[in-house]
Amino acid sequence: MFEMFIFFCLWSLPGVFGVDAVQSVSVTEGESVTLNVTDIQINDEIEWRFGQILIAEINKKNYKSTFYDDNADGRFRDRLKLDQTGSLIITNTRTTDSGLYIVYSSTRNTLLNTFNLTVFAPLPVPVLGIYCPKNSSSSSQQNCSLVCSVENVGHVTLSWYKGNSLLSSISVSDLSRSLSLHLECLDDSYSCVVNNPIRNQTQHLDLSQITCSDCRCCGSTEAVIRLVLAVLLGMLVGVILALLVSGCRPRNLLQKKNVRERAMDRDLTYADVLE
Structure with missing residues (x-):
């Protein structure tokens, strides 16, 4: 166990076993992703691991592939492929696929590539609405706010924009949290944006489509x-x-x-x- 720990520590160092750096790969849940392997030789027997768990093997000499579907809690069952180059293809990706992927030549006892895969959940379109405190009345319009919210999202930033100018934002990494940003009800030049490192969703403010039950939206005019x-x-x-x-x-x-x-x-x- 100690030797395995030392081996994985060495993998993280640039240039060790032919690896220059860990490659970061990002994809949206449900999409397919290919982890391209390099420095393959004709007689290589290649192993793919998810962390320390063996998930696939390929013999480059006869192109025979083997998949270990029951490993890693069976999360990759029927979703792994290996092409003739030895590259790993993961179909119908899930957020639980995020992690470290290691490709290793058992023939040469050489680490070929290391990938850090991040699978992001699909981004919902932000929802706009009116929030009025219980103690507010129709005459106290200044107490009523325009709310932009998204639910069950992780690793995202929620922002208010006026035109192209950023007004405020909030970030969260917890997938179970709900986010909301408040803005005084003003005019149609505002937009709410939720984004992660690879995607974004925008909702533009249209006061004519927002129902103000407890207070009136006060437009600029x-x-x-x-x-x-x-x-x-x-x-x-x-x-x-x-x-x-x-x-x-x-x-x-x-x-x-x-x-x-x-x-x-x-x-x-x-x-x-x-x-």
Whole structure:
């Protein structure tokens, strides 16, 4: 066991046993992938391993292939092929196929290639909707948010864009988590994108197709109109107050004039009349 541990440690070092580097390969679940082997000789007997588990062999001299379907918990049953070059083909890939693949020449006792395969789950299209807290009302639109969400995805990034500009994003590696990003309801220039290293799915915001049950989506045009109306209303209130103030002043002057005239008619002083 210790010797096997040392052997696998040496495999990870560049240049050992003819291997320059581990090759990273990515594919979406359900697709086929080919792991191409190099430096094959005519008399080579080639072994393919998933980690330390033997899964396939081929004799280059007579092209006889053998598959060990019951190994690796039977996960590769009826899904492995070997072409004449000795390259391994995995059909109908699954996320459980992710891992380290090693091809080895038992004839020459030489490691030929090492592959790190990552199988990504298919990306769902993001779902857009409206979120309103329970304590919000139809009048408190600022408490309502536009939500972009995806479920049961792993090794992805979920992002909000305005045009081509990134606004916010969140990443997760756990396949069982749900992701959501909140954005204030504004206009149609926004889009939500979920992506992994090889794929992406985009959902563009269309306010006309979103049902706002607890609050209204406030578009940019409506926001401008409401702002203008608020300014006009403020100006109107100011004009009314100014008219009221200016109307009160002549009325007070007229009242004082009438009091003086009455005092003169009765030979009374202005102070007497006031008493």
